[in-house]
Amino acid sequence: MPGFLDLPLELRNHVYELLLGQELEPSFRGVMVVSEQYVKNDLPLRCFRSLLRVCRQINCEFEHAIQHLVASKQLDYTLDITFSHGRPYFSLTWIRFPSLSPTINHLSINVDLRTREPLRDGLTESSMPREGELTHLLEDSGKNFAVQLFDYIAILLKTLATLLSHGNSNFRVLYTEVVTLNFRTPTKLILPIRSGLHNDTQYTRRVHVDKASAQSLHETMQDTLKATSQRFKAFNASECDRLFPLIQIGSLRFATEGEVWGEGHNLVLAHDDFQWLRY
Template sequence: MPGFLDLPLEIRNYVYDLLLWEELDKPQFRGVMVVKEAYIKNDLPLRCYRGLLPVCRQIHSEVKKGIQHMVASKRLIYDMTMTFSHGRPYFSLTWLRFPALSPTINHLSIAIDLRTREPLRDSALGPFIPHEHELAHLLEDSPESFAGQLFNYIPILLKCLANLLSHGNPNFAVLYTECMTLNLRTPTKAVGSSGNGFNPISMCRRVPVDREEARKLHATMQNTLKAKSKGFKAFDARDCDRLVPLIQVGSLRFATEGRVWAEGHNLVLARDHFQWLRY
């Protein structure tokens, strides 16, 4: 019976493509209360192609070439959603696309969902609707704001990816993300089921907030993101050789519903925080 390597290279490449381009079967919505590398690694939707890498040197080389082809064609894209709920003490995470581990990531796309008036518990004795000051605390500039949580999670995510890439590979030195986009989506609010009116006990679906409320919420969130990014320190580019591995982001973009409204260039991860490269 012929083995896998007895098949023509064209067929083997087709198998690799099927594994690398396969969509995530069922994206899972996970609550994140503690941001640690072990938990982040556990939530990564690592793909089944990785089982081929230790089979033999030839298959390892062929799979790696398939990943390099994805990078060259600008299609190695990580896509995820982070959901922040007004009234809940954690954010939620959903991976939508995670094709392969690679030292070069073409695009890290993070959609930011905001859920307003999210009940913490549903109980006939005491339904809990969060106060407006809790929403302000989530959106306005502070270490506990959504932006603070974002820029706490993303560096550890990139460090986790770098550690996975360096495992068994002494030549790994750089993890480069060409573009990272943080995209604000239209906030949603909870409403009651049909026939029950606005009953917090029976909330079962979410709808977009009205346009004016969305505008105000987005304005606050944009200001917070601007303040957070302006607070990044400067890092001397001549000292990059001291960062092992070097974790760099070529372009950081802020967008609302896909429309980019701010952009910065050349971030590095130094001392567990993003810093702007100074040349």
């Protein structure tokens, strides 16, 4: 019976493409502590990574397949991050994660904002946030959503760099061409018509907030994100050689429902914080 290496290279490359393009099964995870170990545990590292250990030839061919993905601007990571009112943590769901690579074409993060989840003991009027309480998530304080968001991105990139450096003495730079932070329309929980049952949680549903509230919340989110990113310090570009590994973002874009409204260029991760490159 012929082995994998007995197949023509064209067929092997097709297998690599199928593996790299395979869709993820969404897995909703709550994030209470942002650390390299926790972030690493949440990464959807594929079982096909074991292919890299089969033999030198397959390792080389698979690496070429990843490089081809990068060259064709198709190596994209996508994840959803959800901030819920009344929760001391956020949640994330990985949507797309093809493979580890020192160059990432696009890291897309969809940011959801929503009212608190129903309580285990059932849903009551007191468990629902009052009008305007959703904005507490966005206040410009040490625990606002923008700080948590950038902290997570920083640890995520550090974790990827650590994984890439294992067994690779040539690794020096992790470069992400574009990072997009995309705000989605905030949602609220709709109370059910009383069924008389002890727990009505299963009868709830989540809908978009009204347009006026969505616009107000998006404006607050934008202002908070702008204020946080504007506080990033400047880093002298001539000192990049001192950073190891060099973790750089070419373009940071801010969007609402896919429409870009702001953009900054050339960020580096230095001293555990993002800083704007100064030339």
